[in-house]
Amino acid sequence: MYKKKYTFSMWIEYLEKFDKKNRNNLFELRLIAKKLGLLNLKSFFFTVGGTNGKGTTCAMLERLLLNSGYKVGLYTSPHLINYSERIRVNGSYLSEKDHIFSFLIIDSKKGNISLTYFEFITLSALFLFSQYSLDIIILEVGLGGRLDATNIIDSDLSIITNIGIDHTSLLGTDRLSIGREKSGIFREGKIAVIGEKNIPSSVNEIAREKKTILKKIDVDWFWRKKNIDSWEFIHSNIQLYDLPISQIPLPNTAIALSSLFYSGLKINLNILRATISKVQLSGRFQTISNSPRIILDVAHNVNAALYLSEKIDEIDIKGKIYAIFGILKDKDVTGIIQVLQKKIDYWYALSLKTNRSASINYLKKKIPFHNAFFFKNIDDAWLALKDVITKKDIVLVFGSFFTVSEFMSIKR
Structure with missing residues (x-):
């Protein structure tokens, strides 16, 4: 069928079949982007x-x-339920008609150049942003940095939240290699805000090579949780005390504040204080039910599991903790389970609806506990769990974006 007649869902199905090859450079992608302005x-x-x-x-x-x-335009990934979640303009999602128009433009301009799914949709996002007079565009890196599609843009300010072990087959098996890849977003003479205290030396090396100005946590800017209800942030000539606690992790709130102040953009401090506690993000320690309490979290690596463990410690637990757990086969399943093993009373492990999922047999080897049960899909796991949980219990749904997405889609 000619693509002009494609529906939105047909376009998404078409794009998801694109080659998943890894590029050695972004030259061809830049050619298309330049052609589109x-x-x-x-x-x-x-x-x-x-x-x-x-x-x-x-x-x-x-x-x-x-x-x-x-x-403001925002491009982020992955999505939980619908592709449209990836792109927002002035806080709103765009229509399917807007996306289809953008897909048609990118498809017509790419010619014979073969693109990956992420490369195609990154061009689409940039094209959509170009249709508006935006003051600011925020791009979330998809994977790594140096060869990521978002890196065709010379950003005014780059951010590295932290460096953990993940995607080792593509980025390297140690923090030194991964840090080098993620530092590929640095630009000459521009500021890069670093949110990790013990950053790999490779980040400093790339910064020196590119003449990037690093602004590091606990060196150039600082934050500290004062008590259960407030925290403080110190940055050059700006000291902010008694800030409200945010619903997202405080380290990332602090990174955002630091980046804003280094950007030189004007921010009203009263608006800042009023905004911090109101920001939420689906699937990040998100409570969707209180009786029993059901918590969704996309934790899918050891660093994220450590944070999840800390959040569990903050909960007033009156019953048992049941985990609905599905994960991709290329993740450090052993490491994640070791972090959370003592926190979880019962494991309901399952296979996800993707060929990237860890299989049931694989999970049985990684979770050989008497309190672990295994299911072929999330529907079966939830049906079994509903028969045993009480209103005092906690259900923790985690392990992957796929896990959270599938749970949000089932009938409860």
């Missing part, structure tokens, strides 16, 4: 990289800027 957009660009916390950092940046009166 996407490399010279007048907006101020933030590029947000790191292993964990990119999405929450982007969400905080977006809301603070919108509430300060800026026109």
